[in-house]
Structures are given as structure tokens and as C-alpha cells.
Amino acid sequence: MAEHFDAIVIGAGPSGNAAAYTMAKGGLKVLQLERGEYPGSKNVQGAILYSDALERMIPDFREDAPLERHIIEQRMWILDDNSHIASHYRSEEFNKQPYNRYTILRAQFDKWFSTKVQEAGALVINETTVTDLLMDKNRVIGVRTDRVDGEIYADVVVLADGVNSLLAKKAGFHAELQPKDVALAVKEIHFMPTETVESRFNISGDEGVVIEMAGKITKGMMGTGFLYTNKESLTVGVGCMLSDFKASKVSPYTLLDEMKQHPSIKPLLAGGEMKEYTAHLIPEGGYEAMPQIYGDGWMIVGDSGMFVNAVHREGSNLAMTTGRIAAETVLTLKEARKDLSARNLSAYRAALDETFVMKDLKKYRRMPGVFHKNPQFFTDYPDLVSQAARTMLTVDGIDKKTKEKQIRKEFSSRRSLVGLLGDAFKMWRAFE
Amino acid sequence: MSTVKVEERLFQNRYRVDSGHPHIQIKDNEICHSKCQGKECTHLCPAACYTQEGNGRVVLITDGCLECGTCRIICNEHHNVAWEYPRGGYGILFKFG
Known part of the structure; x- marks a missing residue:
């Protein structure tokens, strides 16, 4: 029946x-x-x-x-082996109800x-x-x-x-899904006292911080890492395109382990108790793969x-x-x-x-292809940007003009001038 | 702080294992053994369900499976992974997700 x-x-x-x-x-x-x-x-x-x-x-x-937690601060980090260069956006506007996003x-x-x-x-x-x-x-x-x-x-x-x-x-x-159209992400949840979360991220009450990361942590693969604040836990994870994982044969848990050891990340997790380990695929092929x-x-x-x-x-x-x-x-x-x-x-x-769903997917339709074909966005650039910051911020008796010259030389030796202009154009087209 | 072994990680997770009914199977062991050069599953499975033995054989134990689907999708040359969801109620049971 x-x-x-x-x-x-x-x-x-x-x-x-x-x-x-x-x-x-x-x-x-x-x-x-x-x-x-x-x-x-x-x-x-x-x-x-x-x-x-x-x-x-x-x-x-x-x-x-x-x-x-409702998010009041978004951090974007670009990491090399032992540094990160960051942009943080924190606004009291995000502390006004109704809140826009939550962990x-x-x-x-x-x-x-x-x-x-x-x-x-x-x-x-x-x-x-x-x-x-x-x-x-x-x-x-x-x-x-x-x-x-x-x-x-x-x-x-x-x-x-x-x-x-x-x-x-x-x-x-x-x-069937193609490895180039999906990302594999692994993550862990680490528990710690609420006060520890709040003091480490300079927040109180239900305020929260999210950190999105790119750079050396993905070992040249197309991907990102993240760290989110929950009430009494932190979620930390990393995801890369499956096609890149397949080519590199890097184990996802090794990638996560090494990321957790990064000097910018390790102190944030210190003392936490890991209570769950998860893995998940994210369909990132975009409009063209729909x-x-x-x-x-x-x-x-x-x-x-x-x-x-x-x-x-x-x-x-x-x-x-x-x-x-x-x-x-x-x-x-x-x-x-x-x-x-x-x-x-x-x-x-x-x-x-007629909704943001298709409009956004269409807008970024070129993005997966651009990143797949141009790994420098995940390899050379994080290094160069970090080096540039370190050069400018190290006070060592060298004048700033000479330092700027050094930085320019560094950029054009890693990516030719044509390469740099080409990359800028590709990014502009992809985001346009 | 030394790095955590994958087994210790999985120990934190909650499972209801469907004993005797693995939801993923290698279709033909011979293909893994002799035809597949990369054996990517033995590196990429986030739960390390696939291991390569000394004689080159690939062994699959699905008990710690996180049901992500990676093994099936990366085996796109030989299509040698038969992948189904576990029976209802079995497999990984996320506490936090």
C-alpha cells in the first residue's frame, strides 16, 4: 500500500x-x-x-x-611560512540588531x-x-x-x-563530479572556555570573528583556510580543489596539521580540546559546471x-x-x-x-578557470606580498626608496612585468 | 605539540558502524594493484580508509569513513570505487558538523 x-x-x-x-x-x-x-x-x-x-x-x-556568535569582524590573512599580512574589517555597525551573519x-x-x-x-x-x-x-x-x-x-x-x-x-x-569542480575541506572543532575565546579575539558577549586565509598553508594548491569563533569553541579548517589534491598527493589531515602549527595560528588554538574531525566536499565548479x-x-x-x-x-x-x-x-x-x-x-x-543566486554565479563564472590556470595566485603572490611588507617594516638603515626598488625587482623577477600586468587583467576580468 | 594521527582524530567522532555491510567497495582489487599508478586514495582519503600494503595491494576499511565522496571522484581514470551511502541511521554521526 x-x-x-x-x-x-x-x-x-x-x-x-x-x-x-x-x-x-x-x-x-x-x-x-x-x-x-x-x-x-x-x-x-x-x-x-x-x-x-x-x-x-x-x-x-x-x-x-x-x-x-554574530560576526563583527572579518579578517583576511595571506600567509607565508612564518608570517601573515592581513586586512581586518571590524565595525560597530555589525553590532546593531538585526545581525547580518552568525557562526x-x-x-x-x-x-x-x-x-x-x-x-x-x-x-x-x-x-x-x-x-x-x-x-x-x-x-x-x-x-x-x-x-x-x-x-x-x-x-x-x-x-x-x-x-x-x-x-x-x-x-x-x-x-559524475570532476575533481576540478569540487573542493575537499577538512576541519576540526576545538573547545576552550568562553573567556579564552573572547580574550584571544578581543570580543565579548555574543560577538564573533572569522578569519579567512590564503597562501603557503595550501602548499600551492587552489584553496583557503579558515578559523571561526563559536561560543566556547573554535572551528579551524582548510580546503583545496580535489584536482590539486590529486596532483600533489598531500594528505588533507597533514595539510591541516601543518596549518595549525603556523606561528600565526598556533597561539589561537593553544590549550583547546579537539572534539570532532570532519571532511566534506564543496561544489565549486560555479556556473559553468551547473x-x-x-x-x-x-x-x-x-x-x-x-x-x-x-x-x-x-x-x-x-x-x-x-x-x-x-x-x-x-x-x-x-x-x-x-x-x-x-x-x-x-x-x-x-x-x-532573477535572484542573487544566478546573478552572482554568472558574475564569477570565469573565476574557477582563472585560478586553475594561474597557480601563482596561491604561490608567488603570498610570498611576494609578505616579503614586501617585511622589507618595508624592517628598520635597518636602508632608505625607503631603495627598499621600494628591491620590492619591485623581487616582483618582476618572480613574475615578469608582462606576467604581472596579465595577472592584474585576469583578476579584473574574473571579478568584473 | 606533535601532529595528531588520523586515528586519534577519528576517535573523537561518533559512528554507528554497519558491521558486515561496507558502503564503499573496491570493484576490482587487481586494477588498484597493477593498473593504478597514483593510488591517490591512499593519500587523499581524509579518514585514511585506504592503505597500501607492502605488496602494492590497496586495502579499504570503511569504519572511519566521513562520507565525503573524495575516493569516488578522484578514481576518475579507473572508476574502481563502488560508493553508496550507508543504510539509514548508520555511518558517521556528527555531533557538531
Whole structure:
């Protein structure tokens, strides 16, 4: 006896929760399937929550969502072997409510989001892995799970199953991921007293700091490191493109270990107790690598659709936005009693095109290619910039004009003048 | 401070291992042994699930798997990794994520 739903959502991360919440709130009969013990138990992120995307669905989320710290300061570090050159932006504006972004712990946050999904009326079933999509010719009509009699039917299936998205590949909706289109990130969480976190980062109350890092820590690979402040813990991690990992054969945990030993980072972590080690793939292929995101009876949201803005380290907000807009598309079609066919679901893509999601992905469409072809942005430049700072800041009786000359010589010997101009042009084009 | 071994790291994590049902399998051991030059999985798996034995054989033990998908995607020349999610409720169970 198979049950029939208006919609089945596969996965209970930010995109799946946004989709299930919005559809249930709109009065649809929604089933959400999650393979973890509870929503969040399979999910990994840095993690920063951007308020805007969530606020559009749950305006009063701040009242009970498990938030760690609101970010008042963003640091960007460029590191060589034993130095870092930095820009810090700290503003009292970020201390005014409503706060713009928070650090969160995903296992706790996703669990909370799921209670909202259930309150909205969706049926959430955990510990259930979807093994196949049920098809009637080209149309998705339901799912098969790993439970006994586990076939369930629906008018539309929303694939929110994350970066690996095995189901979409099995069904032929998109090809296997390429190593050049995904980053592998590993991270650890280190616990320490709240006072230690606050004194080390010059913050108090719920204020927080995030540090994004590039340079020698990735050993020439295209990637970045990060360190985020939580209430009574720090999250520290590093991620690089899988194609670069494959070429270098550097073990990700070795990379993280060495990064933690960097003299600029080590004192921040001192005395902490490591309580979890995680790894996760991030789909960073961008606009050019995006798969088809809808078809007859199905839609793709979140990471499984490559919805990540790698340049600005944004993903969960794209996930929530795609989930919400997919759900709104279904609601509109249902209300008009229209078929959930590919032709009608194309409204999902059209609506997304009008949002920051597609606009930003389009804007940075050249970025992955530029970085893949120009490793100097992760090798020569961090070194040169750090050297330049050290030269200018070392007082040793040499006049500043001579020092400037030295720095210019250093730059043009590592990257010819043509190379330097070319790099500037490439960056300008990529960011344009 | 010496560097932490990957096993000590994984010890901090919570798992419910589905004994006897590994969710990832090497399709053909012979391909790893004789055809694959790089054996990248033995370096890149963040949980060090893949190890290379003295005789060149690659051995996979999935108990510490973090379910990231790296092994499947980097094996893009030989496509020798059969990768599924664990059964519902099994595998890594993140406390913090």
C-alpha cells in the first residue's frame, strides 16, 4: 500500500529544509526523508549562517535558533611560512540588531530548522536512505528507500541530497563530479572556555570573528583556510580543489596539521580540546559546471545543483534560497492546477535567474578557470606580498626608496612585468 | 605539540558502524594493484580508509569513513570505487558538523 504525497524532499540540510518548510507552510502534503539519525547528523559546514536567506522564511528565527556568535569582524590573512599580512574589517555597525551573519554548528542548527519544518506540517522521517528514484518513462514519480516496502510516490521529488547527489547521477540527470569542480575541506572543532575565546579575539558577549586565509598553508594548491569563533569553541579548517589534491598527493589531515602549527595560528588554538574531525566536499565548479536543475517531476536544490559562490564563501544561503524558490514554484503550479512537468517547472530556473543566486554565479563564472590556470595566485603572490611588507617594516638603515626598488625587482623577477600586468587583467576580468 | 594521527582524530567522532555491510567497495582489487599508478586514495582519503600494503595491494576499511565522496571522484581514470551511502541511521554521526 503505497502512500502518495504532493512532494517528497530528499535530505534535511539547508536547501531541503527550506523546500520542505515552504511547501508545508503553503499547505502541501510533504514528506522529507533524511538518512542521518537526526537532521544535521550527516551535515558539515564551516559554518556561517547568513540571516537574510533564513529571515525570508522564518523572520523571528533569532528567538530560538541555536546561534553561536554574530560576526563583527572579518579578517583576511595571506600567509607565508612564518608570517601573515592581513586586512581586518571590524565595525560597530555589525553590532546593531538585526545581525547580518552568525557562526553556527550545523548538527544543532539543522535539527532546529527541522523542528520548524515539522511544525509547518511536513512529515520528517530519519534514518532512511533513498536508494533510487522511481520513474515512469522520463518522469520521476516517487522514491525507493532502504526500508521494507519502502516505495513512496509523489507529484514532485526535490533532490536536496547534497554534493554527492548519487540519485541524480543514477537517474542520468547529471554526470559524475570532476575533481576540478569540487573542493575537499577538512576541519576540526576545538573547545576552550568562553573567556579564552573572547580574550584571544578581543570580543565579548555574543560577538564573533572569522578569519579567512590564503597562501603557503595550501602548499600551492587552489584553496583557503579558515578559523571561526563559536561560543566556547573554535572551528579551524582548510580546503583545496580535489584536482590539486590529486596532483600533489598531500594528505588533507597533514595539510591541516601543518596549518595549525603556523606561528600565526598556533597561539589561537593553544590549550583547546579537539572534539570532532570532519571532511566534506564543496561544489565549486560555479556556473559553468551547473547541471540541469529541473525535469519532469523533479527539481535539484542546494549543493547537488552546484549552488556555491566559492569566491565569497557562500553556500548555505544559496541552498536556502534555491530550496525556497523551488518550493514556491511548486506552490504556484499546484494552485493553478498545473502539471509538474519539466516545461512548467522551468519557472524555477527563470525565478532563480532573477535572484542573487544566478546573478552572482554568472558574475564569477570565469573565476574557477582563472585560478586553475594561474597557480601563482596561491604561490608567488603570498610570498611576494609578505616579503614586501617585511622589507618595508624592517628598520635597518636602508632608505625607503631603495627598499621600494628591491620590492619591485623581487616582483618582476618572480613574475615578469608582462606576467604581472596579465595577472592584474585576469583578476579584473574574473571579478568584473 | 606533535601532529595528531588520523586515528586519534577519528576517535573523537561518533559512528554507528554497519558491521558486515561496507558502503564503499573496491570493484576490482587487481586494477588498484597493477593498473593504478597514483593510488591517490591512499593519500587523499581524509579518514585514511585506504592503505597500501607492502605488496602494492590497496586495502579499504570503511569504519572511519566521513562520507565525503573524495575516493569516488578522484578514481576518475579507473572508476574502481563502488560508493553508496550507508543504510539509514548508520555511518558517521556528527555531533557538531
